[in-house]
Amino acid sequence: MVWEWSKSGTRHAVLTRLLRRLPGVGDAGAYRFGLVERAHYAYGVRRATELAARLGHQGVTVIEFGVAGGNGLLALAEHARYYTAATGITVRVVGFDGGRGMPPAKDPRDLSYLFGPGFYAMEEERLRARLGAAELVIGDLAETLPHYLRSHADLLREHPVGFVGLDLDYYSSTTTALDLFRNPEHEHLLPRVTCYLDDLPGTIEQIGEAAAIADFNAAHPDRPIGKVLGLRAFTPLDPPWADQIYVHHRLHHPDYASLEAGATGDQLPLQE
Numbered sequence: 001m002v003w004e005w006s007k008s009g010t011r012h013a014v015l016t017r018l019l020r021r022l023p024g025v026g027d028a029g030a031y032r033f034g035l036v037e038r039a040h041y042a043y044g045v046r047r048a049t050e051l052a053a054r055l056g057h058q059g060v061t062v063i064e065f066g067v068a069g070g071n072g073l074l075a076l077a078e079h080a081r082y083y084t085a086a087t088g089i090t091v092r093v094v095g096f097d098g099g100r101g102m103p104p105a106k107d108p109r110d111l112s113y114l115f116g117p118g119f120y121a122m123e124e125e126r127l128r129a130r131l132g133a134a135e136l137v138i139g140d141l142a143e144t145l146p147h148y149l150r151s152h153a154d155l156l157r158e159h160p161v162g163f164v165g166l167d168l169d170y171y172s173s174t175t176t177a178l179d180l181f182r183n184p185e186h187e188h189l190l191p192r193v194t195c196y197l198d199d200l201p202g203t204i205e206q207i208g209e210a211a212a213i214a215d216f217n218a219a220h221p222d223r224p225i226g227k228v229l230g231l232r233a234f235t236p237l238d239p240p241w242a243d244q245i246y247v248h249h250r251l252h253h254p255d256y257a258s259l260e261a262g263a264t265g266d267q268l269p270l271q272e
Helices: 008-020 027-030 038-055 071-089 126-127 140-150 154-158 171-177 208-219 242-243
Strands: 059-065 090-097 135-139 161-165 189-197 225-227 245-249
Touching: 008 208, 027 090, 038 059, 038 071, 038 161, 038 189, 038 242, 038 245, 059 071, 059 135, 059 171, 071 090, 071 140, 090 140, 090 161, 090 208, 126 135, 135 140, 140 154, 161 171, 171 189, 171 208, 242 245
Parallel strands: 059 090, 059 161, 090 135, 161 189
Antiparallel strands: 189 245, 225 245
16 A cells, blocks of 8 residues: 555546545636546637637547547547637547557567557447547548548648547557548648547656657658657646646748747836
């Protein structure tokens, strides 16, 4: 018990559960302080809706790459419903998965010492029955992602992607998912796209998701993906997941320089 309590993740999980049960903590308070299931997803949806509203979009799309059993996608859909009601910005939810568990590893950097073929299989029909308006796209991501982007081009212009959860475990699969960002055209994306990288803890920068990000950045310096520095200091209750939040910056997006709500201000008068 002492060993478990010594871990920041354990302490944070217990604290958030206790605070959520306090009298008077409604949905608004729970979302404000991150007292919700998969709060990192809620953070991503909030950031997406804030930026979309600032830029005059009526909707936004949020994506989970790597659905597995579906608990994360259901949580993402719940957060989407909350922020749609709270902000008036329509939040579309899309999950991509192979549907049969993880495929065989393709690269030595695929963390095959942690993951293997068949891990995290899905009961597709059971999941679809609970998804509501959320979409589930099943198949080889190298085929389904480009097809989805082509076939939904008009919809994505109206609801550009604003948040991405990367939970594909492998370096190779994550590299494929990053094709979402490779196209130099901007219409299907907000100028900054919040990303959550699930499988960073316990790895190193030269393997897995971190290596996929590094390779992407080397090839695309005009649209980098980088860790949000100092995020814990600005996030209630100092959550460990803040260390896994990244943002894709499209430096040449026509809306990139538009000021966001909550910008830090333009004057610092001398104090008396």
